[in-house]
Every structure is written in structure tokens, then in C-alpha cells.
Amino acid sequence: MKLANKPYKGTADWFPQEFTIRKYIFDVWRDVCTRFGYEEYLSPLVEPIELFQAKSGEDLGGRELMTITDRAGRVVAIRPEMTPSVTRMVSQIYETTTKPIRYFSIANFMRAEKPQRGRNREFWQLNYDIFGAEGISADLEILQIALEIMLSFEPPKGSFTLFLNHRKLIDELLRSIKIEDDAVTEAIRIMDKWEKLTLPDLEERLEKIGADQNAIEKIGKFMELTEMDGLLAEFPELKDTIGLKDVNSLIISLTKMGYGDWIKFQPNIIRGFDYYDGMVFEVFDNNPSNLRSLFGGGRYNGLSSIFGSEDIPAVGCAPGDETIKLFLESWGLLDQLESSKTDKYYLPLIDERYDTQCELLAKSLRSEGKIVERGLSLIKPGKALSYADKKRFRFVILLGEEEIRSNTYTLKDLSTGEQKNIAYSELQS
């Protein structure tokens, strides 16, 4: 039987060229989080499904779970997101650990959704979170890191916008239009799908949770707002809410810190996770060729209650690899990465008598931190040069009779064409 050699639907083979791009993104994530004092952790790949069923929402925590029944009959799922897992971890150590706790992780996830541009079944995410800090200083730091990550890619002005909102503002809206407390989760799920569902579908789902015609109209108006002024004119009753006050403070602070051009209040940013209960935000690509939400985050103080813990103040964010890559492509920010020659050395075997000397020279150069690829079979110097050129290596090292006699090696720099002889001390093990 012959097997197919293509990857499973919605997953991808990352050959080295692709891996270089992903690693560039991961390195930026790790670097920024580390500079802000975040510590790296990792959760298990699978968790009992109840963990995700609790509050991940109807898609992620439901039909999109990739589930496995183990031999003991236990049902586990590949993590579709990190927030429940990291909350589970933190709930173990919260009482005994110095707070605030700043954590980040870079991990792979799976969701059984229909693959489409920007969405794979397997994907990688950075998750960074602060636990144990209630005030908006923590919100501010989470937003700043999101901005610093984006700015690390050196994007052009106006290329992205971070849209800020607050779940307590939505809660207040729903209260003002008489949505019952126990229908709030469903109302927010509906609002989160505003762009994806048809108007009749939206109305039907809203009527089911007791929204009257006025309420439906108000929600519709709210979802079309794009400015603070419009919000205050249309919904003066929301003016003095905590949500709006916090959003205003955050915008003022971010502006003082130099991020004013990149941020904007946007009342229809919802975030489709049931557990958010404070500030929420999403970063959007403004490139006409790639208008999309890149990633987002928010506050979720209440999630820890699923473990029977007291509320643990928590706020975080989760950028994904695929959308960040689309952003970088849309603005041509990967071009340099793809064209650079690598500082690698190629050390071919041009004279069989000196195989051991070649090995020892390679060993010695590597111990200095150099990247040295050995030729595994006899090759003519000319062919060696064209091999190195094809593989975009910068240096070729030749070790033939003449070199051995003079205790040197010939170093060719393919980027300049220069060639020199370099002495080495004896090649002995």
C-alpha cells in the first residue's frame, strides 16, 4: 500500500524556509515578553474536555474540540486555547506565590474548524497573562506588550490598529435594554457573531433570550458605532459606567507613553470567549489586502471559579502565528528575512587523505560557535563552490595538500569573492 505524502487537512509541513519565518515570529514574542519580566511556562498538550467545555464558548469548547478517548475511557482534548490551562496551573500555586504572576508560553493548539486563509486546524500561539493584579495598570501592560510585539516587526505607520473595548460596557448596555442576567452570555455570543450571521438569524436568537424589538434595535445601533462621540450621543446612559471610565484612562495612558497613533476605542469589539469580564481588545491589520483581526485579549477574573477557587484577577492576550504571518506578508515585512545569505561555512572533502583533519578542523571551528557543514563524500573544489552558492552559504573552507603542508586552510568568502589563508594550530584530537 502506498501512503499519501501530504499533511493532514488544516495542518502544514514547515520546511526550513517556512520554519525560519515562524521562528522569527516566535523569537519576537519571546524577546518582548522576556523584556517585560514574563516567565515562560508550558501546559500539557491535552486536558480533560470538561476544562474547555466550561467557558471556552460554543465553538472552541464544543464541536471544534479534537477529542481522544484513552484506554481507561477518559476523554481528553487537544488544547484549543491556553487560557483555561494556564488558569488551572495558576490556581494550584496562586495562594503561595508572590503576586503579580507574569507568565507567557508559546505552544501549539488544534481546533477542528474549516481551514481557511488565516485559520489552520493546528496553529501556534503566544499567551501572556498577569494574574493577581486587579487595577488597570495590569490592563495597560498587557496592551503595551501587544503594541510592542507589533512594533518589533517595524511596520509602517497606520498599518495596524488596536481596538479597545470593555465587557462591563456591554453588560451595562444589556442591562439598560432589559436583557436578563442569565441571558447575558448568550447575548454576548450573538453579538460576537454579528458580522457572520444574517439579520433574521440574529433576531431569532435574540428573541429567544427575551429581547424585545427595542432591545434588538439598540443592539444593532450599538454594533454599528465606531466613535466615542457617537456612543455618548446614542447611549447617554452609558456615560458614567466603569467600563467607559477604564477605557478612557487606558487610552490616556497609552497616548502619554507614545502609542496614541496605534489605538482606538471601538464599542463593537466583543471577543468570543465566555470568560471575558473586563477590558477586551483586538488588533487589526489595516492593509486593504488583508483586513482582518490579527489577535486579541482581555480580562477574565472569573474563570478561576471553575476550579472552585476565589476569583483570580487575570488579564492576558494571545497572538497567533498564522495571522501575524499574513500581516507581515501584507506589508512586505518578510522580504529581508527571505533574501539574506547565511553566515555558514562549508567544509568539503577535496582530498581523501585529509578526512580526519577536516573532521578535526570542523570540530574546532564549531567549538568557536561557527556553523560548519561537512562534505560527506569526495568532491572537486569547483563543485564544492557551486554547492555552497546554491545553498547560500557565505564561506567555503578548502583543506588540500598545500594547506596541510603549511598548517593553514583556505577561506573563501562567497559574498565578497575574497580568499585568504588562515593558520591553525595542530589538528589533533
Add this chain to the structure above:
Amino acid sequence: MKLANKPYKGTADWFPQEFTIRKYIFDVWRDVCTRFGYEEYLSPLVEPIELFQAKSGEDLGGRELMTITDRAGRVVAIRPEMTPSVTRMVSQIYETTTKPIRYFSIANFMRAEKPQRGRNREFWQLNYDIFGAEGISADLEILQIALEIMLSFEPPKGSFTLFLNHRKLIDELLRSIKIEDDAVTEAIRIMDKWEKLTLPDLEERLEKIGADQNAIEKIGKFMELTEMDGLLAEFPELKDTIGLKDVNSLIISLTKMGYGDWIKFQPNIIRGFDYYDGMVFEVFDNNPSNLRSLFGGGRYNGLSSIFGSEDIPAVGCAPGDETIKLFLESWGLLDQLESSKTDKYYLPLIDERYDTQCELLAKSLRSEGKIVERGLSLIKPGKALSYADKKRFRFVILLGEEEIRSNTYTLKDLSTGEQKNIAYSELQS
């Protein structure tokens, strides 16, 4: 309902202290492979199960698979090992790519086995392989990298041994005792379990594949050999086999290259994967408290045939995180890693009026590459110092009225007790 906050059986939560150890191991892996000119790739987390059923062996490719049935009814499994996946990837590009191809990856895997010391259900592995190189120079490089990885941890002399063997030697033995060709795979599976099964079980399984009493005895004797001399005395008919010739050449070369003290020929090293067909090896911890196989590798030219490709010469190795960690622990090689103070800066808010200045100073220091943790709420200087001490930060920065007035900040070095004032240019965004 209250959920448990412990991880799923056989998986682990890596809190930052644990993550630091794993990352140290991963960084060594990546560093050594990179210096040998290997390029990093990554395969999908899941593959159609047929890929592993083909040649991963009765355990890994059978009852230990963690399987998922997707909504289209397709059955996939979380990868239990990398070799079939990377072979699948390479088979796509083999014809059109400059050879040899040197690849490595660091990835997570799952096997539904009984968790025990050194074996978790989820684990991480380095896989490094050369494709498209037939001769023993490639085998040699794979062995050298295994040794360099081990030596990078700076272990004491005699702490580990790399045991070398050759599948063609085993094949020759089986032929000499009249095991039929189509029973060789099963015979090797039985030999691989020699230590784990009882003698009657071994005999029963061997009889089933047609081994007579002489053959069973011979296999028993072979499995007890530990020296080249013993092998030649007991099995003179194996003297001129390719397997033995290759093993000898490899040992001579490795000795010339300075690795002689770390390597040894060992005829009963089998490796429990059906696909191996040339040199095989395993690295063992020699610590009496942790006598175990750490990892291994070998040549598997024939595996690509499952994709209907021509044989692709392939040789590789796969160290795992858990056994390497046990090795490091057994020799006390993690002690230094665990006790060091981090070069982090703590910048607390000691005067609310200067919140924005603190933010801007933190931003400026981070842009110089420093790791700066901001205090999120007002704190007294004394408490700030004890917080930093508890978290093992090296530096504390204080920005109060006096400092602001003189355009400086106070820098305290907790490792020396020194304190100085450092001037900054204006703190504006």
C-alpha cells in the same frame, strides 16, 4: 461543578522553574544541530494513523497511538515519533533538493503508555537526520552530534556510554540460524524485548516464527555478548559482514576524533523500530542511580518505500527531554542552573505622581534589551526591595521626587549592595 486542577495522567505542568530546565536542554539541542549545519523544520502534530501503523512497530504504531476521529470520519493520531513524518516531508522534496538534506526539529509527542520514571505520555524530542547520504560518513556525523550534545552538558568522565551496533549484523545472525526472511521483523521485535519478557515467553514467540532449539540458544548467547572478541569467538561466521566492518570503521574514526572514551560496540543493541536497517546506537547513563537508555538512533533507508518512493538513504537520532533531564539530575548537572540570580530589573511605583515617568523609563531600558518588571501598584521602597529579593532579581530602580528633580534614577544592585544614581535624558514619549 468544580474541576480538578491537576494535569492529565502522564502529562506535566511546566511552571517557570521546570521550563528553565527544559529550555536549557532544548537550547543545547538547537545549538549543536545548528553548528553542524542542520536546518530546523516542523511537521504537523497529527497525521493519518496509517503513517504510524506502517513501520513504527507494534507498540508505538499500535495500541499506544492517541487517535482522533474527525468530523469527516478520518482517523488521525498525535505523532508518537517523528521519523515517519519527516520521511513523508522529505519524500515530497527529495528529487528536487540539493543533497544531502540535514534536518532537525524539536517537537512534542504523545504515546498512550503507562507513565513511569523516564516515560511520560507527552514528551519532547529532538530529531536530527541526514537524507540522501549513503556512506558511513553520514552515520559518523549522526554519532558525533549525539556525543557533542551529551558533552555540551559538561558531564564527568565515564558518566555515559554510546553503544553501537548494526542491524545488518543482526540480519546476518538470523540468516545463519535459518530464520526466514519474512520472520526477521518479528524476530527483531522479540530480541528488542529480551530484557522485558520472560524466557518461556521469548521461546514461545521465537518458536512461532520457526526458530528451532539451536536458533533460540544462539540468539540467547548473542544477546549476552558485550565485547567484539566474544562475538568473534562465538560467531566466527559473522566476521566478514558489512555490519561488523562498518561498526569497526565508525569506532576507528570516532576514536581519531577524540571520542574514544565514550563509545563501545554492543551487539545486543536492537532499537525497537521496524524501519531500522543499518547502523543503530543507544546512549546509556552509567550512573548506578539511573542506569537506563537515554536515547538512540540509526539508519533507516527503507522507510520511504511506504510512500512509494525509491529508497531514500536516511540516518538519524532522537534524544528525549525526560531521559536527558534524569541524566542531568543523576550527575548534579542542573545545580548551577537552579541557583543563579537573574539579571532582571524591578521598577516599582514609589510615588504615584511619577507613574508616567516610570513607564517611560521602563520603556527606554527595555529598548536597550534590559529585562524590566514594572510595579503595578504603589509600594514603599523597603517593601519593593524585599519583593525583588524574594523574586531573585538583581536590580531595583527607584524613581522618587529627588530623582525626578535631578533627572536621575537610583539603581540598587542586590547582589553587591551597591547603589548609584544614573542620569537619563528626558523621559518623554
